[in-house]
Amino acid sequence: MGDNTTHELDSVGVWGGGFTGGLVGGIAMGLVLHLGANQIELLGGLVPGSETALAAGWTFHLIISVLFGLLFAALASRDVVQELVETFTDYVIVGLAFGALLGLFAGGVLFPVAMAGAGVETLPLPFLPLPGMAGELVSALLFALGHLVYGLVLGAVFAAINGVTPAAVERRVPLER
Structure with a gap:
C-alpha cells in the first residue's frame, strides 16, 4: 500500500482484522504483563469462582482483548478514520493511540470496577520484585507498556489482514492489484 493509493476495507477484513489483531495483540500484551510481574495472575484473582488464577x-x-479488537475494527473502519489512515504506519499509530486510551480506561474504570465487584479494596502486590512504591511504579509502567504493545500489534495485524503492507515490504515485493 503506497502513499498514493487507497484501500477499500471489506467486512471480512474489518472483523477478521479486529478479531485476529485483538487476539494476537492480547497474547503480546499478556506476555508483557505475565513475564514482567505476573499481572495476568492478578487479573485472574478478580474473576469470581476461578480456581486457577493464571488460567x-x-x-x-x-476474551477482553478480542472484544476490544472488534471495537478497534468498528472505529478504524469508519469513514472519518479512513479519510486519515492510508499507510501501514498510520494503522500502527492509530493502534498505539487506541492502546494508550484503552490503558487509561482500563486502569481508571474497568480495573476499579472489577476490584469492587470482587470485593477487593487494594491489590496485593507480592509478585513484584521491588517492595512498596517502587514496586507499584514498576507495575504501573508494565501495565502502560502492555497496552502500548497491544495497540501496536493490533494496528499492525489489522493493517496486514486488510492488505496494507509496510512501505519497505512493498518496495521489495510489489503486489499485483
Missing part, C-alpha cells in the same frame, strides 16, 4: 486471568484477558 482464569489468561482466559479473561484474551
Whole structure:
C-alpha cells in the first residue's frame, strides 16, 4: 500500500482484522504483563469462582482483548478514520493511540470496577520484585507498556489482514492489484 493509493476495507477484513489483531495483540500484551510481574495472575484473582488464577486471568484477558479488537475494527473502519489512515504506519499509530486510551480506561474504570465487584479494596502486590512504591511504579509502567504493545500489534495485524503492507515490504515485493 503506497502513499498514493487507497484501500477499500471489506467486512471480512474489518472483523477478521479486529478479531485476529485483538487476539494476537492480547497474547503480546499478556506476555508483557505475565513475564514482567505476573499481572495476568492478578487479573485472574478478580474473576469470581476461578480456581486457577493464571488460567482464569489468561482466559479473561484474551476474551477482553478480542472484544476490544472488534471495537478497534468498528472505529478504524469508519469513514472519518479512513479519510486519515492510508499507510501501514498510520494503522500502527492509530493502534498505539487506541492502546494508550484503552490503558487509561482500563486502569481508571474497568480495573476499579472489577476490584469492587470482587470485593477487593487494594491489590496485593507480592509478585513484584521491588517492595512498596517502587514496586507499584514498576507495575504501573508494565501495565502502560502492555497496552502500548497491544495497540501496536493490533494496528499492525489489522493493517496486514486488510492488505496494507509496510512501505519497505512493498518496495521489495510489489503486489499485483
